[in-house]
Amino acid sequence: DGIIRAYYVAYLLQTDRPKLAPLLEDMDGKVHVFGPGVREIMSTLLGHFDGLTRDGPGTLLELEPFRIDWQRAVTLLTAQKSNLLRDVNFNALVSRMNMVIDRTQYVDALPDLLGQYGELHNLWWFPAQVMESFNQALNDVETGSKYVTTYLFLAADAMTNVHPDCPEEQRIIGLGSAGMAESMMESITGHVEELLRPLWQLFEDLDFQIAPLEAAMRVERAQQARIKRGAGAGSPDPLPGYESMVANRGAIERLTHVQSTLAHILANVNRTPSVTVYDRMIRPPEHIKQRIAGFFRNRLDSIAIQGNQMERPSVLMYRLLHGARAMQFAMSKLDANLTTFLRVNLFAELSDPAMPFPGQEVPLDMPGRSNVVHKIASYFVSFAQMAASESSHAVYVSSKRAFMRRGERGFPAEQYMDLVELTHLTDLLGPQGTRIVDAALLRLVASKTGELKTFVAQNENLLVDFRSNYVAAGWKQLCSQLGGTTQFLQAATVVGCALTLRTLLHDALAASQRVYAPFAQQAAAAAISSVDPVHHFGAVHGLSCLAMDSGIRVHPDLSLVASMRVLMRTADDARLLDLLPYAFAATLCADFWKRSSLVHSLDGFSNNEHLIPTCINSLLLCFNTREGNTTKLQKASKSFLVAGSFVLLRMRMAERTEYRDFPMRALMLLLDKFVAGSLLGRPE
Secondary structure, eight states: OHHHHHHHHHHIIIIIHHHHHHHHHHHHTTSGGGOHHHHHHHHHTGGGGTTOBTTBOSSTTTTHHHHHHHHHHHHHHHHSOOSGGGOHHHHHHHHHHHHHHHHHHHHHOHHHHHHHHOOGGGGGGOHHHHHHHHHHHHTOTTTGGGSTTHHHHHHHGGGGGOOTTOTTHHHHHHHHHHHHHHHHHHHHHHHHHHHHHHHHHHHHHHHHTTSHHHHHHHHHHHHHHHHHHOTTOOOSSOOTTGGGSGGGGGGGHHHHHHHHHHHHHHHHHHHOOOEEETTEEEOHHHHHHHHHHHHHHHHHHHHHEETTEEOOHHHHHHHHHHHHHHHHHHHHHTTOOHHHHHHHHHHHHHOOTTSOOTTSOOOTTOOOOSSHHHHHHHHHHHHHHHHTSTTOOEEEETTTTEEEESSSSSOOGGGTSBHHHHHHHHHHHHHHHHHHHHHHHHHHHHHHHHHHHHHHHHTHHHHHHHHHHTTSTTHHHHHHTOSOHHHHHHHHHHHHHHHHHHHHHHHHHHHHHHHHOHHHHHHHHHHHHTSOTTTOHHHHHHHHHHHHHTTOOOSSOHHHHHHTGGGOOSHHHHHHHTTHHHHHHHGGGSGGGGGOOEETTTTEETTSGGGHHHHHHHHHHHHHOBTTBOHHHHHHHHHHHHHHHHHHHHHHHTTTTTTTTSOHHHHHHHHHHHHHHSOTTOOO
8 A cells, every 4th residue: 555655655756746737827817805714724824735755645534634624625616606607727736636635545544445446356366465364354453353254255356356248267266266255264263262262261271379288388399488588588579469460451361352352252153143255154153162161171181181191180170170261251252151151062972872871881992082081081991001010109097988099199080089079079970980990990991801801711520620629628729720810800800999989989979969860860879769679670770770870889780780791691601701700719728819918008909909809799789680580699608709719718728828928818718798798697
């Protein structure tokens, strides 16, 4: 526009002014009859050109007084009866002035001319300049961001350039204009996402200033500062709320900038109707909502799972609450319902309608989605396997109802796997998400139980002999010939860890449902207590679904029973699984136990071997419970107890010699834990 202005300034000075001078001088003697006011206006018209130079005007509005004065003069000269309209020189002056007035607008009112006469379709031939202007408007906080979607109409108007005699241009120009419009829309949505990310983080940072954890950390930093700088040293951190003072407004300048820019863009998008570009229809509000939803879900994913580690559930909930504030700010500018937005996107990431209901069989090869809840479920599976490994530093403490860190170093399991943290997790996941984590743990249990069954199948003859002769003198030789005992007991430990995690998870769900759905939980508890699931398997299946979703423990656990069906489909499977109690009894003297140690302060084994009784009781319940009959289950439990007691008694007799490396008292503790969790002594 600078070139255009310079051109018309030169034209006014070199052409129009010399032409106007004699015409105005001739009128000077003819307008005196209209009064001194008209004569004064006419005499000052050329003076408005004195401030113009060939380099351009000094200000944008310097010629507006010139146009106003001429309009006043014409009004006065034509409103009264005179013969000027018949004067040739006056008509020549009016004609020249009309052209001069038009040319002055190119000097100081070029944007107004473009708005009045501009044709958008002609700008299609300058795509680089159009995109440069679009990007400038997108990043202009003051004005540009308020009207940035207007550029979409420029792309839509490009089809006007198609010549009637050249129909082949339609596809070329149409695809090009559609590509430009989509690129602009993608830039707008991407810019909105770039603004939402710091807005979310700024909300977190400001609120974290008053969090109890930050208060403790601030006191510690102040103490460290006094140690380094002396007793009179002040706190290195400003107090919470310091940004509210006028002198510290610069601390929230970034927040103000992000909020104002985001508000301008979203308000502009919300007012923009659908734009048809060639064969495509662009709906800016829907594009933005879809991009914001994708951002929210990706952000949830990145917060919940960082690498192979799950975020602490209480921290995850804390950060999501601030994310909801950022989403609330955005949704308010788009006239969208925040509750619906959160519900839809949280359900998409924290549920899976393809998962089976409680009480139904969980396929071992069921493909999982890549959403957040499946990643959390995978983390629980990994944790159960890690807790059973030799490198584990997490021990389950029954008195604390939590996995806790063993020693000062290692993974802080108590910050993730206790009832308080898991309650925060179930608050977020709800019954649907908890069911997915439960199903993943059941798949792990079924897989590891398959390994236990394989061990029994490989050692079937030895176990049959052990069942008949464990009280005889050759019991030790039979036990020593068993192959794969280490893998067998490791798999049993994994099963115990997974089942314990399931119990903790369902207890946390019960605590959550007592707050959010108390009446449904009470109704489910009353219904499930009115039917004996041991004697009425079929009738209780429906109630079991409701009870499990409410966090109520069902005995027997029908979900676990259903997941084990795949392992017991034939008579041969039943024959092998009947040997399972004797397999556990025979492995009590395996070398696996030499590396085990009891941590008295935690009331558990260092690698969670004390959860093997949980595995034994649960598997015996699954494989030996029949509708209307608990005798077989009690018989299987008694078989393990009797055989295991004989093995431990013989080992105790040789405790000072060949079994001196075994933790005998800890092994006896396992039998106590088994009895405490079994149905022995319960009436049929």
